[in-house]
Amino acid sequence: MALGKDYEQQDCSLARTLELVGERWTLLIVRDAFYGVRRYSDFLGHLDIPRAVLSGRLQTLVEAGVLDRRRYQESPPRDEYVLTERGIDLWPILRAMSRWGEQHVQNGVACRIYRHEGCGGAVDPHGVCAVCGAPVAPADTEVAPGPGANLLRRDDPVTRAMRRPHRLLEPLLP
Amino acid sequence: MALGKDYEQQDCSLARTLELVGERWTLLIVRDAFYGVRRYSDFLGHLDIPRAVLSGRLQTLVEAGVLDRRRYQESPPRDEYVLTERGIDLWPILRAMSRWGEQHVQNGVACRIYRHEGCGGAVDPHGVCAVCGAPVAPADTEVAPGPGANLLRRDDPVTRAMRRPHRLLEPLLP
DNA sequence: CCGGGTCGGTTCATTCATCGAACCAATAGG
DNA sequence: CCTATTGGTTCGATGAATGAACCGACCCGG
Incomplete structure (x- = not known):
């Protein structure tokens, strides 16, 4: 989208939320996570989102503490993205x-x-x-x-x- | 934002909502409308949004039936943007x-x-x-x-x- | 050990949206 | 006539999204 920028420091909480989840695709990714989607390729196949955008959004969401990235198998190394409590509150x-x-x-x-x-x-x-x-x-x-x-x-x-x-x-x- | 595009026809209702109000700035405009802001120049001064973007968003919201644009004085002609019932449901x-x-x-x-x-x-x-x-x-x-x-x-x-x-x-x- | 396939990315050129400054038309007031 | 205000539009520069191609790590079959 859309934001990520300063977003004027006005209505504190709404603007802060939008800075995190207001960008294009982000809420659809979160929705898929609620549905139980956890792997990169499944988000990709379901959303028809460019790979670069998906990678970026997942990283942002992990940094924001909305998703947790965790290794679910070692060989080959594979990670899955799971909603944290903070994410579930969305x-x-x-x-x-x-x-x-x-x-x-x-x-x-x-x-x-x-x-x-x-x-x-x-x-x-x-x-x-x-x-x-x-x-x-x-x-x-x-x-x-x-x-x-x-x-x-x-x-x-x-x-x-x-x-x-x-x-x-x-x-x-x- | 961000959307306005097809947004994959998947989760019908969420995607449909995002196509309307998921673009950058849109929800802040709507929030201001709840606060009682009605005039172009007031949105502009409060949000620090480029004029072209504000014009576009207001028009989109009016077309979507979220805002109603109505003349509140004739001379000089001045319009105000007011939330419709559909907008209030946001x-x-x-x-x-x-x-x-x-x-x-x-x-x-x-x-x-x-x-x-x-x-x-x-x-x-x-x-x-x-x-x-x-x-x-x-x-x-x-x-x-x-x-x-x-x-x-x-x-x-x-x-x-x-x-x-x-x-x-x-x-x-x- | 070689070849092919999958998964999860990154890179890159093109296209599209946002930004912000400048411009403009209508009108009011002095 | 001159200036200010309101509500826009236009336009060049910047930044983000798109989609195709590429890539490295690893698995599997032979």
């Missing part, structure tokens, strides 16, 4: 944005629905379970395709895996 | 982002606080009043500088007006 932002798009761009048709794992209740936009009334953490949330899902639009491993219900933050691919 | 996104920055960049120190006009209770991140428990619409919310406010950083009409408590959406300047 969930309300993603939910608020999805909801707005759903209401105002897609005429109220959801392309993904979120359920409270176990209890099975729908999770409302504030993250509260409609059945048991408890706030639902991302880790206890199940995503599934909704009525507006366009299942044919893309065909990559991540898209295919997302056709089945899946718990947030769990690794999506082997 | 408030949860701004609140979620401010909150994240407050918690994770500013160590929990708020630079602005929000109160339920009338009842006076603090408004929590979900938009619920801590005193009366009711959901608080932006129009019933009062903004005031918080403990982390840096009142000296800038000096323009908007910044000066924001030093006093003010109701959201009400015109900030004469």
Whole structure:
């Protein structure tokens, strides 16, 4: 995008957040991380993002403490990018944005629905379970395709895996 | 930013929202509109944004139905930009982002606080009043500088007006 | 040990967006 | 007539995004 710059020191907190996650692609990368995407090649294949941009964004997010980069096998050495607690706290932002798009761009048709794992209740936009009334953490949330899902639009491993219900933050691919 | 492009047709609603409000500066413009900024020159003076970018963004937001451009005097002809209902629905996104920055960049120190006009209770991140428990619409919310406010950083009409408590959406300047 | 393939990058030339200063038109006020 | 204000547009310079090519480390099969 877009920022990373000073962004005028005004509305402290909003501007500070935008400097970190306001750049083009960044929030889509974070969203994929919630879906359980962890590897460079999977982000790449799912987002159609230039490699240089992906590398840069991942590095920025790691430096900001939103993602943790960790080695998951030694030979050949392979790292994966996993959301930290700080990254998981971005969930309300993603939910608020999805909801707005759903209401105002897609005429109220959801392309993904979120359920409270176990209890099975729908999770409302504030993250509260409609059945048991408890706030639902991302880790206890199940995503599934909704009525507006366009299942044919893309065909990559991540898209295919997302056709089945899946718990947030769990690794999506082997 | 950043977008405006196709943005891969994947996560329908999030990507659609980002295409509209994900570009650099856009969300800061919308935030200012919530604060009651309505005129071109006030946005300009407060944000330190290039004029061409401001013109472009305002036009995009009007076309998207987020802002309404309306004539408020005939001679000389002057227009103001006011949030529509669709624009007001962006408030949860701004609140979620401010909150994240407050918690994770500013160590929990708020630079602005929000109160339920009338009842006076603090408004929590979900938009619920801590005193009366009711959901608080932006129009019933009062903004005031918080403990982390840096009142000296800038000096323009908007910044000066924001030093006093003010109701959201009400015109900030004469 | 050689050849081919995969993964996770970097490099680089082109294109596009942002920046900031200058310019401009309409109008008001003196 | 002269000057100031508002709300823009235009334009050259800079910086970021794009996409294709390249690369090094390592695995596997033969």
